[in-house]
Amino acid sequence: MSSSLNKGLGKVEVTLKWNPSAMGEPPHDLDIVAATYTADAPHGEPAYLVHFDSRSPDGTITLNRDSKTGQGFGSDEVMTLELERLAEEYTRVVVGVAIQQGEGHKTFDQVPNTAVRICEGYEELSANDFSGVPRATAATVAEFVRGETGEWHHKVLLRGYEGAPEEFASRMGIPQQRTD
Numbered sequence: 001m002s003s004s005l006n007k008g009l010g011k012v013e014v015t016l017k018w019n020p021s022a023m024g025e026p027p028h029d030l031d032i033v034a035a036t037y038t039a040d041a042p043h044g045e046p047a048y049l050v051h052f053d054s055r056s057p058d059g060t061i062t063l064n065r066d067s068k069t070g071q072g073f074g075s076d077e078v079m080t081l082e083l084e085r086l087a088e089e090y091t092r093v094v095v096g097v098a099i100q101q102g103e104g105h106k107t108f109d110q111v112p113n114t115a116v117r118i119c120e121g122y123e124e125l126s127a128n129d130f131s132g133v134p135r136a137t138a139a140t141v142a143e144f145v146r147g148e149t150g151e152w153h154h155k156v157l158l159r160g161y162e163g164a165p166e167e168f169a170s171r172m173g174i175p176q177q178r179t180d
Helices: 165-171
Strands: 011-017 029-038 048-050 061-065 076-082 090-099 114-120 123-130 138-146 153-161
Touching: 011 029, 029 061, 029 076, 029 165, 048 061, 061 114, 076 090, 090 165, 114 138, 123 138, 123 153, 153 165
Parallel strands: none
Antiparallel strands: 011 076, 011 114, 029 048, 029 090, 061 076, 090 138, 114 123, 138 153
16 A cells, blocks of 8 residues: 555554674663554553564554664564554554663663664655664654544654663653643
8 A cells, every 4th residue: 555645654664773782792672662542542551562572462563573682684673563454443553662771771872873764665754863862761753643534644753761661661652741
């Protein structure tokens, strides 16, 4: 399905890559996380999460590749979101990236050459290198929202978080509070 202003998005791919840690250093382990929300509860706790050891109940959101080190060619992690197949009750999906904190505190500025891309087919919807959130341990990167007539739309949503990956998963869908 091709994307247009009228049809909305269909099948989207999120790719993440980074360079491995230096020899003798603990490995960098980054994870793509997707949180789904219903029309009745569009913020707060997600209806379900998809991450390195889970998938969506209906198979519409899958993590196709999971790296724990950043070694290899091309993308280290790949997640596919089949938005056009999501049940109508789901109206919002937030995608983020979390750095596992197993061996000490790590932030995006400590992981070299990070890059996340979101594409539908060959069309790039957004790309980011996390330079806007250098001291964060996790960040949201995109939000997909279902429109009133059922079409899906993409929004860039770069917001950094600090803390454990588990906390990020439960907080990633909360709208950012204004501080002014």
